[in-house]
Amino acid sequence: MGNLGRGTHYSVLRVPTWHDEFLVPLQRGAFLDFAIIWDEDHDERLIDAIQILYLGGLLAPVRYIGERKGSLVVLLDPDVVQAWNGSALNEYRDKVDDVAQSLEDPWTVTVESADGDQHSIINSSPEKVSIYLKNIDVLWQLGVKPKTKTELPPAFGTQH
Numbered sequence: 001m002g003n004l005g006r007g008t009h010y011s012v013l014r015v016p017t018w019h020d021e022f023l024v025p026l027q028r029g030a031f032l033d034f035a036i037i038w039d040e041d042h043d044e045r046l047i048d049a050i051q052i053l054y055l056g057g058l059l060a061p062v063r064y065i066g067e068r069k070g071s072l073v074v075l076l077d078p079d080v081v082q083a084w085n086g087s088a089l090n091e092y093r094d095k096v097d098d099v100a101q102s103l104e105d106p107w108t109v110t111v112e113s114a115d116g117d118q119h120s121i122i123n124s125s126p127e128k129v130s131i132y133l134k135n136i137d138v139l140w141q142l143g144v145k146p147k148t149k150t151e152l153p154p155a156f157g158t159q160h
Contacts, residue, residue, distance in 0.1 A: 004122060004124050004128060004129075004132055005039060005040070005122040005123040005124050006039065006040045006123060007039065007040035008037065008038065008039060008040075008122050008123075008124075008132070009038050010035045010036060010037050010038060010136055011035065011036045011038065012033055012034070012035050012036075012136070012140045012142070013033070013034060013035075013036065013050075014031050014032065014033050015031070015032050015034075015054060015059065016029050016030070016031060016032075017029065017030055017031065017032040017059065017060050017144060018030075018057075019057055019060040019144075020060060020144055021060055021061050021077045021079065021080050021143060021144055022060075022061070022080055022083060022084075023057065023058075023060055023061065023092075030144050030145055030146070031144070031145040032059060032060055032062075032143070032144050032145070033140055033141065033142050033143065033145065034059070034062050034063055034064065034065065034142055034143075035063065035064045035065075035133075035136050035140065035142060036050070036064075036065055036066060037064050037065070037066035037073075037121050037122060037133075038066065039066065039067070039068050039122070039123070043067045045067070045103065045104075045105065046065065046066065046067045046072075048103055048104075049065075049067075049072055049099055049100060049103060049107070050065060052099045052102065052103075053065075053074075053096065053099055056095070056099065058092070058095055058096065058099070060144060061076045061077050061080040061092070062074055062075070062076060062077075063075055063076060063077050063114040063133075063137065063142045063143065064114055064121060064133060064136075064142075066121045066122075067107065068120060068121060068122070068123065069120075070107055070108065071107055071108045071109065071110060071120070072096070072100045072107040072108070072109045072110070073109075073110045073112075073119050073120065073121040074096055074109065074110070074111045074112075075111075075112055075113065075114040075116075075119060075121060075133070076092075076111065076112070076113055076114060077114065077143060078113045078114055078115040078116075081112075081113040081116075082113075089111075092111065093109065093111040096109050096111050097109045114133060114137075115130070117129075117130065121133075
């Protein structure tokens, strides 16, 4: 925890995923690393939103997610935002908004590119926020991990 914002800190989570960043189904499962950006009140209701996004197959493009002042902020892989046309991005935003509205205490939603400066995931200057998020990415290499790194063992009963 540092002095950015009012006590901003983060957690990195790893989950199995069956979609790539563009939500295209994978032939084999992979791992997704993403960061939760916590503010000073460490609102754990954020975990409920993440679980629903995960179970709905919507988590793969997410690089950072946080809650600030009653708003869910979801920051996506910049390549995804560039590749998706306006219609695809709006459809994704609508699905995330549906998740936020389904919570016991509904939140407003912001879905933006992780490299953008139009979000307020942290209460600080856009320049400082950008550096902070990039440092997390450099340390943890967020995103869907290459499928080729994890080879499955031979099938049960296979002769060697």
